[in-house]
Amino acid sequence: MLTLIIFAVVAIFVFLLFYLFAIRPNKKGLTNEAIQKAKIFILKILSVCLVTVYAFRLFSTDVIRQSIALEPIQALAGFSPAGIAFITILRALTNVAVIVAMMSPWYNLKFTKNLMSFFVPAVYIANVCVFRWNILSFVGADEASTLNYRTVQFALECILVLCISAFYIYDKIVQKDFKFSVKQPFLTVAGVVAMMFAVLPLESLSTLFGLPNLVADEFSFFHRILVYFTFLLPVAIYFATKNKPYAVRDFVLTFLSICGFVTFFSLYGTDFSVSNVPLHLCHTAIILMLISFVFKSKKFFYFNYFINVIGAFIAVVIPDVTAKFFEPGTLQFWYNHVYAVFLPILGVALKIFPRPNLKMMKNAVAVFTIYYVFAAIINTWFANFDPSVDYFFMRGDHVLEFFSFAFPLKYNYIYTFNFAGLTWTVYPVYWLALYVGFVLFTFAEWLVYVSLFKVFDDWGLLFNKYQMLKIDMINLKKEMQGKDIFQPLLPKGADMIKIEGFSKKYSGSNRYAVKDFNLQVNAGEVFGFIGHNGAGKSTTIKSLVGIQSITEGKIEICGFDIEKQPLQAKLNVGYVSDNHAVYEKLTGREYINYVADLYLVSNADRQERMYKYTEMFGLQNFIDNEIKSYSHGMKQKIVVIASLIHNPKVWVLDEPLTGLDPTSAWQIKECMKEHAKKGNIVFFSSHVIEVVEKICDRIAIINGGELKGVFNLNELRKQGQSVEKLYLSFVENNETKTWQKRNKCLAE
Numbered sequence: 001m002l003t004l005i006i007f008a009v010v011a012i013f014v015f016l017l018f019y020l021f022a023i024r025p026n027k028k029g030l031t032n033e034a035i036q037k038a039k040i041f042i043l044k045i046l047s048v049c050l051v052t053v054y055a056f057r058l059f060s061t062d063v064i065r066q067s068i069a070l071e072p073i074q075a076l077a078g079f080s081p082a083g084i085a086f087i088t089i090l091r092a093l094t095n096v097a098v099i100v101a102m103m104s105p106w107y108n109l110k111f112t113k114n115l116m117s118f119f120v121p122a123v124y125i126a127n128v129c130v131f132r133w134n135i136l137s138f139v140g141a142d143e144a145s146t147l148n149y150r151t152v153q154f155a156l157e158c159i160l161v162l163c164i165s166a167f168y169i170y171d172k173i174v175q176k177d178f179k180f181s182v183k184q185p186f187l188t189v190a191g192v193v194a195m196m197f198a199v200l201p202l203e204s205l206s207t208l209f210g211l212p213n214l215v216a217d218e219f220s221f222f223h224r225i226l227v228y229f230t231f232l233l234p235v236a237i238y239f240a241t242k243n244k245p246y247a248v249r250d251f252v253l254t255f256l257s258i259c260g261f262v263t264f265f266s267l268y269g270t271d272f273s274v275s276n277v278p279l280h281l282c283h284t285a286i287i288l289m290l291i292s293f294v295f296k297s298k299k300f301f302y303f304n305y306f307i308n309v310i311g312a313f314i315a316v317v318i319p320d321v322t323a324k325f326f327e328p329g330t331l332q333f334w335y336n337h338v339y340a341v342f343l344p345i346l347g348v349a350l351k352i353f354p355r356p357n358l359k360m361m362k363n364a365v366a367v368f369t370i371y372y373v374f375a376a377i378i379n380t381w382f383a384n385f386d387p388s389v390d391y392f393f394m395r396g397d398h399v400l401e402f403f404s405f406a407f408p409l410k411y412n413y414i415y416t417f418n419f420a421g422l423t424w425t426v427y428p429v430y431w432l433a434l435y436v437g438f439v440l441f442t443f444a445e446w447l448v449y450v451s452l453f454k455v456f457d458d459w460g461l462l463f464n465k466y467q468m469l470k471i472d473m474i475n476l477k478k479e480m481q482g483k484d485i486f487q488p489l490l491p492k493g494a495d496m497i498k499i500e501g502f503s504k505k506y507s508g509s510n511r512y513a514v515k516d517f518n519l520q521v522n523a524g525e526v527f528g529f530i531g532h533n534g535a536g537k538s539t540t541i542k543s544l545v546g547i548q549s550i551t552e553g554k555i556e557i558c559g560f561d562i563e564k565q566p567l568q569a570k571l572n573v574g575y576v577s578d579n580h581a582v583y584e585k586l587t588g589r590e591y592i593n594y595v596a597d598l599y600l601v602s603n604a605d606r607q608e609r610m611y612k613y614t615e616m617f618g619l620q621n622f623i624d625n626e627i628k629s630y631s632h633g634m635k636q637k638i639v640v641i642a643s644l645i646h647n648p649k650v651w652v653l654d655e656p657l658t659g660l661d662p663t664s665a666w667q668i669k670e671c672m673k674e675h676a677k678k679g680n681i682v683f684f685s686s687h688v689i690e691v692v693e694k695i696c697d698r699i700a701i702i703n704g705g706e707l708k709g710v711f712n713l714n715e716l717r718k719q720g721q722s723v724e725k726l727y728l729s730f731v732e733n734n735e736t737k738t739w740q741k742r743n744k745c746l747a748e
Contacts, residue, residue, distance in 0.1 A: 005155075006128050006131070006155055006158050006159055006162075009159050010159060010162045010163060013159075013163045013166060014166050014170075040105065042167075043105035043164060043167055044106065046105070046160055046163060046164050047101070047102050047104075047105045047106065047164065049160055050098070050101060050102055050157065050161065051102055053153060053156045053160060054098055054102070054157060056149070056153045057150070057153055057154065057157065058262060058265055059265065060150060062137060062138050062203075063136075063137060063140040064084075064087070064088075064091075064138075064207065084208075085207075085208060086130075086133075087130070087134070087137050088201065088204050088208055090123070090126060090127065090130070091204070092196045092199075092200055092204055093123045093192075093196060094123055094124070094127060095196070095199040095200075095201060095259075096123075096192060096195045096196050096198075096199060097115075097119065097120040097123040097161065098157070098161060099195075099199065099258050099259065099262070100112060100115050100116065100119075100120055100195075100255075101116065101120055101161045101165070102258070103251065103254065103255060103258070104116050104164070105164070107247055107250075107251050108247070109247060109248060111188075111191070112251070113168055113171070114188065116164065116165050116167075116168035116169075117165070117168045117169050117171075117172045119192060120164075120165050121161075121162060121165040121169065124161045124162050124165070127154075128158050128162075131154075131155075132144065135150065135151050135154070138154070195259075198255070198256060198259045199258075199262050199263055200263070200331075201266065202263060202266060202267050202328035202329075202332055202335075203328050205331065206326045206328065210326070211326050211327065212326065213324065214324060214325040214326065215323070215324060215325060216321075216325050216330070216334070217319060217321070222325065223319075226316070227317065230316050230338050230341055230342065231342075233338070233342060234341075234342035234345055234346050234349075237252065237342075237346060238346060238350065242349075242350060246351070246352075249350045249352060253293055253343065253346055253350065253352055254293040254294060256339065256343060257290050257292070257293040257294070257339075257343060258290060258294075259339070260286050260290070260335065260336070260339035260340075261286055261287070261289075261290045263332065263335040263339075264278075264283070264286045264336050265286075267328055267329065267332050279375060279378060279391045280391050280392060281308060281311045281371070281391075282311055282312050282315055282337055282340050283336065284308070285304050285311075285312060285336075285339075285340040288300040288301075288304050288308070289301075289304055289339065289340070289343050289344070292353075293343075293347070293352070296352075296353075298353060301344065301353050302353075302356050302360045302363070302364055303364045303367055303368070304340070304343075304344045305345075305347070305348065305353075305356060306360070306361050306365070306442055306445065306446070307364050307365075307367075307368045307371075307442065309341055309345065309445065310438070310441050310442055310445045311340070312336075312337040312338075312340035312341045314441070315333075315337045316337050316338065318402055319333065319334075319337075320396075321333045349456075355453060358446070361446050364442075365439055365442060368438075368439075368442075369435075372435055372438075375391045375392045375394060376394060376426070376431055379391050379392075379394045379395055380424045380425060380426055381424070383395065384422045384423060392434075393434070394427070394431060394434065397410075399434065406433060409429045410429070412429075413429040414426075415427075472563075472564060473485070476489070476564050476565065485565070488568075489556075489559065489560060489561050489564060490559045490561070491559050492559070493558070493559040494558055494559040495522065495523035495558070495649075495679075496520055496521060496522050496556075496681070497519070497520065497521040497544070497555075497556070497557055497650060497681060497683060498519075498520050498556040499517055499518060499519040499520070499540075499544070499553070499554075499555050499556075500518055500553055500554050500555075501516055501517075501552060502514060502516075502517040502518070502540070502543065502550060502552070502554070502555060503516055503551050503553055504536075504539050504543055504548070504550065511705075512551075512705055513536055513539045514539050514543075514702075514705045514706075515705050515706055516553075516706070517536075517540060517553070517707050518707065519700055519710065521681055521683055522681070523649075523679050523680065524676055524677070524680070524681075525676060525681055526673065526676045526682040526684075526695055526696050526697055527681065527682065527684075527696060527697065527698055527699070527700070528684065528685075528686065528692035528695075528698070528699040528700070529683065529684065529685040529686075529700050530687075530689065530692055530699060530723075530727055531702040532687075532703070532731060535703050535704065535705070536702050536705040536706075537685040538578060539705075540702070543555060544557070544562070544683075545570070545652055546562050546566050546569060546573075549563075550562070550563060556569075557569040557572055558649050558650065572648055572649045572650055573648055573650045573651075573652060574644055574648035574650070574651045575643055575652045575653075576636075576639050576640055576651075576653040576654065576656050577639070578654040578655040578658070580635055580636050580639045582627050582635055582638060582639060583627065584626065584627045584628035585627075585628065586627055587623070587625060587626055587627065588614075588619060588623040588630070588638050588641075589610070589624055591627060591638060591642060592606070592610055592638070592641055592642050592645055593606065595643075595645055595646075596645045599645065600646075601646045605647075609641075609644065609645055610623075610641065610645065613640075613641040613644060613671075614641065616667060616671070617637040617641065617664070617667055619634065619637060619638070622634060632660075633659070633660050633661055633664045636656070636659070636660060637664065637667075637668075640653075640656070640668060640671065644671070644675070648680070649680050649681065650683065651672070651675050651680060651682045651683070651684075652683045652684070653682070653683070653685070654684070654685050655685055655686060656668055656684055657669075657686060657688060657691060658687075665691075669694075669695055672684065672695060673695060689723050689724045689727060693713065693722070693723045696713055697712070697713060697714075698711065698712050698713065699711050699713065701726070701727055701730055703730050708730045709730075711726065
């Protein structure tokens with residue numbers, strides 16, 4: 001009879017739905033937007049009602065939950081083993097269905113719409129069809145024969161869920177949205193199974209399989225498996241959802257936070273006592289996580305992130321339950337602590353909440369201090385009514401079993417006094433030691449978080465770089481049109497440096513450091529690059545050698561595009577930076593060999609060139625000393641030798657003569673001339689115009705990030721023009737323009 005009433009109510013609702021959103025809007029001329037807003041509003045109202053009704057079921061005691069063995073349930077409720085298996089599985093599916101029904105109105109997701117259109121109504125229609133079985137499992141055979149509040153509650157729950165589902169089914173029919181890919185049903189089934197295990201009724205395993213001798217304690221094999229699972233599960237969830245839209249990631253974590261709440265409180269029923277009030281740190285975590293993810297409360301979330309994660313982690317490693325794993329109480333413990341460990345971590349990893357800082361951690365410790373003092377008072381107070389009270393292990397010996405040296409701290413310092421007619425027993429030294437130890441663990445946890453953030457960022461950068469390289473390689477193969485990718489992309493430029501339209505803008509800056517720079521340098525040239533500090537010399541050189549990216553334009557080295565063929569381009573370049581940084585704990589020989597290895601130089605060639613250049617620069621007596629013992633000039637010479645060890649076609653030097661004595665400067669200048677005579681390119685920047693004027697074939701002047709001109713020194717000599725005056729003319733013109741702009745702005 002009740003089944004017919006439920007279906008009748010749902011049928012009436014469906015008729016009203018059709019009238020309100022199909023017939024009446026046409027009469028009133030309402031827009032689709034107004035209709036959709038009305039639908040969403042009604043769905044959210046129904047969702048809130050469903051949460052309220054479901055709460056009564058969650059906090060009610062069930063017959064099927066109260067017993068562990070199968071026989072008492074069979075005797076009490078009249079179930080056969082097959083019936084128990086059916087109702088147990090249906091309950092697991094119902095937990096998923098009701099949570100999805102609560103959440104769906106608040107998320108506009110295709111996955112939830114499909115579940116609400118097919119899976120959820122199917123589950124609740126099954127519940128209605130076996131409605132009496134459900135009531136039997138709730139209250140037993142005796143109570144089920146009379147009308148009771150559990151019957152009313154579950155009837156309302158079924159009506160509300162089916163009414164919410166009707167909205168989604170109606171939309172499916174109206175929009176004719178019945179297209180599915182081949183793999184979608186399989187993915188949906190896998191998702192439902194995963195969701196079912198996330199909120200599995202705690203009595204399920206014991207009613208289905210009895211109580212096998214599986215105990216998760218003292219690092220037994222089974223205990224270790226559960227510990228591994230605790231750490232592998234968030235990794236699996238992360239990789240499954242990290243590339244999904246924010247709404248999907250938020251739905252998954254909010255769903256799991258509700259699952260944690262449901263699995264924890266489903267065992268409480270109406271049997272509350274002072275010993276099971278959820279004041280234990282990991283118990284409060286379940287409540288705070290629900291608030292954090294549902295209402296996006298950062299304060300509660302970061303308290304969980306810093307305080308509850310470490311507490312739950314310790315509980316997982318050294319659990320204080322020794323009962324069989326399939327017992328509901330044991331399952332409750334593991335669900336509670338596993339959720340408390342990984343949900344806050346996933347909240348940050350999946351970017352639902354931003355990464356915390358040290359200030360947040362200190363605030364969390366301050367709040368924990370308040371909680372700890374409160375827990376100490378409650379422990380001492382409630383122990384008068386229930387000796388088993390042990391919030392945060394402040395009264396029991398569970399922690400001491402693993403840190404036996406601390407026994408004297410507890411039992412040598414016990415103070416008892418009477419107040420308000422009650423006996424108050426405190427352990428001040430032990431409590432202080434426990435507090436300090438936990439806070440130290442929290443700071444250690446912060447260091448782990450910081451390290452993991454760094455590792456995570458580095459791996460993320462490497463992965464993104466790898467993906468970009470794969471894409472670049474695919475594009476390069478297309479451009480090479482079947483040719484070997486290790487050959488120059490532009491063979492005509494095999495003996496030159498070619499820069500076209502090069503521009504560079506640094507991140508966070510609104511102006512270009514270099515703008516629209518064009519230059520060609522040919523083989524056999526010593527090419528000078530001059531400009532004052534900040535003119536754009538180092539920016540251009542660093543992009544030329546591939547140290548930094550190019551914002552616009554392209555750079556070719558010996559026919560290789562520096563961005564499309566970076567490895568091949570760099571193998572043709574020897575670079576001497578302006579800071580001459582080296583690995584100072586290596587000897588000179590070790591450093592040169594290290595660079596030679598990078599450039600794949602044969603042993604014979606490296607030995608020959610090392611001998612030649614060490615003799616040239618007078619380093620033969622110092623080559624086997626550590627570089628940290630070298631003078632500035634000696635370090636610079638080592639860098640020069642390392643840059644020439646592979647006999648590069650393009651030798652790039654950024655301010656190579658700064659800080660050198662006259663002899664060393666002369667040696668490097670001679671080396672530059674010699675390298676160019678062999679048909680190679682020498683490209684260097686310098687502030688010393690006299691040097692540029694003496695050894696260069698051509699020069700380029702850059703000022704304000706713009707190329708001012710390229711000049712042949714032989715022609716300048718014929719014209720009787722000095723490089724110094726030419727350079728100063730560009731600098732003075734630029735400074736004059738700058739002062740004119742400044743004065744104009746001041747005048748305005």
